[in-house]
Amino acid sequence: MSKVRIYALAKDLGVDSGRMLEILSDLGVQFKSSSSTLDEETVEAIKTILAEEKNSATPTTPTATTPSAQGDSAPALQNQGAPTATVEREVAPRDTAPKNEVPHRAPVVTIMGHVDHGKTSLLDYIRKTRVAAKEAGGITQHVGAFEAKTSKGKIVFIDTPGHEAFTSIRARGANVADIAIIVVAADDSIMPQTREAIAHAQAAKVPLIVAINKMDLPTANIDKVKQDLIAQNLVPEEFGGDTIVVGVSARTGEGVEDLLEMISLVAELEDLRADPKAELGGVVVESRVDRQMGVLANVIVQQGTLRVGDFLVVGERYGKIKALTDSLGARIKDAGPSTPVQILGFSEAPTAGDMVASARNEHEAREMVQSRVTVRRDGEQAREKRRMTLDDIFGAGGEVREINLVLRADTQGSVEAIQGILARKTSEQVNLNVMLAGIGAPTEGDVLLASTANATILCFSVVPSPGVQKVATQKGIELKTYRIIYELIDEVDRLIKGTQEPVFEERYLGRAEVRMVIRHPKAGSVAGSYVQDGLLRRNARAKVTRGKQVVYEGTIAGLKRFKDDVREVQAGYECGVNFDWNDVQEGDIIEASEMVEITS
Ligand SMILES: Nc1nc2c(ncn2[C@@H]2O[C@H](COP(=O)(O)OP(=O)(O)OP(=O)(O)O)[C@@H](O)[C@H]2O)c(=O)[nH]1
Numbered sequence: 054m055s056k057v058r059i060y061a062l063a064k065d066l067g068v069d070s071g072r073m074l075e076i077l078s079d080l081g082v083q084f085k086s087s088s089s090t091l092d093e094e095t096v097e098a099i100k101t102i103l104a105e106e107k108n109s110a111t112p113t114t115p116t117a118t119t120p121s122a123q124g125d126s127a128p129a130l131q132n133q134g135a136p137t138a139t140v141e142r143e144v145a146p147r148d149t150a151p152k153n154e155v156p157h158r159a160p161v162v163t164i165m166g167h168v169d170h171g172k173t174s175l176l177d178y179i180r181k182t183r184v185a186a187k188e189a190g191g192i193t194q195h196v197g198a199f200e201a202k203t204s205k206g207k208i209v210f211i212d213t214p215g216h217e218a219f220t221s222i223r224a225r226g227a228n229v230a231d232i233a234i235i236v237v238a239a240d241d242s243i244m245p246q247t248r249e250a251i252a253h254a255q256a257a258k259v260p261l262i263v264a265i266n267k268m269d270l271p272t273a274n275i276d277k278v279k280q281d282l283i284a285q286n287l288v289p290e291e292f293g294g295d296t297i298v299v300g301v302s303a304r305t306g307e308g309v310e311d312l313l314e315m316i317s318l319v320a321e322l323e324d325l326r327a328d329p330k331a332e333l334g335g336v337v338v339e340s341r342v343d344r345q346m347g348v349l350a351n352v353i354v355q356q357g358t359l360r361v362g363d364f365l366v367v368g369e370r371y372g373k374i375k376a377l378t379d380s381l382g383a384r385i386k387d388a389g390p391s392t393p394v395q396i397l398g399f400s401e402a403p404t405a406g407d408m409v410a411s412a413r414n415e416h417e418a419r420e421m422v423q424s425r426v427t428v429r430r431d432g433e434q435a436r437e438k439r440r441m442t443l444d445d446i447f448g449a450g451g452e453v454r455e456i457n458l459v460l461r462a463d464t465q466g467s468v469e470a471i472q473g474i475l476a477r478k479t480s481e482q483v484n485l486n487v488m489l490a491g492i493g494a495p496t497e498g499d500v501l502l503a504s505t506a507n508a509t510i511l512c513f514s515v516v517p518s519p520g521v522q523k524v525a526t527q528k529g530i531e532l533k534t535y536r537i538i539y540e541l542i543d544e545v546d547r548l549i550k551g552t553q554e555p556v557f558e559e560r561y562l563g564r565a566e567v568r569m570v571i572r573h574p575k576a577g578s579v580a581g582s583y584v585q586d587g588l589l590r591r592n593a594r595a596k597v598t599r600g601k602q603v604v605y606e607g608t609i610a611g612l613k614r615f616k617d618d619v620r621e622v623q624a625g626y627e628c629g630v631n632f633d634w635n636d637v638q639e640g641d642i643i644e645a646s647e648m649v650e651i652t653s
Pocket residue numbers: 166167168169170171172173174175214266267268269270301302303304305
């Protein structure tokens with residue numbers, strides 16, 4: 054039997070993800086994502102655990118016809134007898150002492166990709182086929198996201214496709230999406246914005262699923278897309294990698310079901326939970342001003358529950374919810390986690406990415422706003438005083454070993470040349486992580502990416518527009534332009550140096566011979582010595598040898614010329630040397646050295 058992916062096994066065994074994760078953690082199995090593979094032994098162990106549970110849960114009524122001749126317990130679990138229900142029932146006793154009482158929530162998915170690769174079409178297809186719009190009078194409300202129903206439950210899709218929205222939300226510190234779908238047209242393969250989308254999803258550390266769209270076209274070249282994905286370090290599962298790739302057509306609907314199923318499986322294994330009773334947390338997806346209704350803000354609730362009449366604080370504004378509308382256009386009274394809603398009640402339009410909090414009453418809402426204003430002002434003042442330096446970004450003393458870069462250059466050739474040089478500079482100590490390498494001037498999106506990932510933007514032979522430069526300045530992002538490749542590389546070297554632990558080298562200073570030892574009741578032994586070569590320096594490292602043997606290693610604690618304390622004594626002079634050691638003898642050789650930081 055070959056290796057099995059976690060999600061595939063969970064599906065085969067009809068086990069819910071929570072239980073699968075529990076078993077894996079009980080077994081001490083480490084895994085990266087739901088696509089990670091399990092070896093044969095682990096699979097057998099899981100099957101055994103499930104079989105044992107099954108037996109102990111139904112001791113007297115062996116369920117389906119599971120002949121004892123069947124050595125492997127797995128087929129029994131795959132039997133038709135409502136496996137999911139059975140498993141859930143079996144799990145129940147364990148739930149008496151649940152690790153996590155917080156209920157599951159629906160995944161929030163964002164669709165990104167290159168222009169014209171079919172993001173909108175895919176969203177439209179899913180909305181058309183999966184949203185029961187008629188329930189609410191036939192008009193779906195635009196609330197920035199919609200809820201699709203699948204056999205495995207609800208999936209929330211953010212319906213403004215494109216990474217700009219996603220990134221601006223992230224740049225404000227919010228991470229609204231749990232899963233990113235990267236749409237790649239089968240006839241066009243990976244394009245610049247695909248690469249950007251991948252970089253953004255990776256920077257957000259959200260699992261991504263690649264949807265190869267337009268499979269219906271005769272010019273579709275799936276193999277090419279897969280090869281191009283590999284070149285982006287996204288190795289599809291069939292080649293042994295972790296990247297889930299699903300072929301779809303937004304036109305015919307082919308594969309969309311599989312895509313939804315994959316989303317559900319990934320979501321299950323992400324074990325997404327949120328407490329509807331917790332303090333409110335939500336994110337503004339978009340907002341607009343309606344001539345008749347006023348400000349409408351589209352929000353996704355992340356935890357807690359929104360209720361009509363609540364006071365909400367968003368950024369430096371607050372408002373009272375006058376009305377809540379769900380994605381089907383229905384007026385609702387409250388909305389729990391992973392619910393997209395439209396809120397009426399703000400006096401000014403909030404910005405995408407703003408986080409929504411609730412206050413108990415108007416007074417508290419006002420206070421919260423006031424304290425936010427103060428924090429912002431303080432921050433602005435502090436920033437003015439101290440423009441961020443690279444050391445600030447990466448930490449002094451090289452605590453951060455990852456250097457994130459966004460690279461922009463005039464041609465593909467330059468990009469590749471620079472990337473080639475950078476690749477050689479990655480070492481065990483420092484990882485140069487080029488989050489995005491693109492042709493053309495840097496964009497505001499690059500700055501947002503850089504600001505969320507603490508990256509530096511390096512430009513070669515391209516110049517940022519004043520607008521982009523301004524945003525970079527506001528966000529304290531280093532945006533540097535070069536006309537000569539080696540100057541850019543020098544900058545990278547500087548970054549590397551800033552992040553590395555300093556390297557020290559022992560440098561020889563000099564040697565002295567001990568000619569006479571004076572035993573002093575208070576000062577201990579003073580070695581009257583003659584400096585034969587170089588110099589001796591106070592606080593330098595000292596090694597004392599007697600014949601061929603090293604008898605002491607430590608520090609020159611004191612150094613005197615006659616009665617005076619001195620800092621150093623040159624060759625050709627006599628001096629008195631003190632150590633924190635008293636067994637020095639006539640004839641010993643003192644060798645002094647110091648540790649010097651290597652700068653190259
Ligand atoms: N044959 C075929 N055409 C498709 C498919 N999906 C989208 N298209 C077509 O591709 C074009 C672009 O589709 P959109 O959905 O607008 O692409 P998009 O990625 O949302 O584009 P932008 O919003 O401009 O970034 C349209 O003409 C669609 O009809 C598909 O699966 N098959």
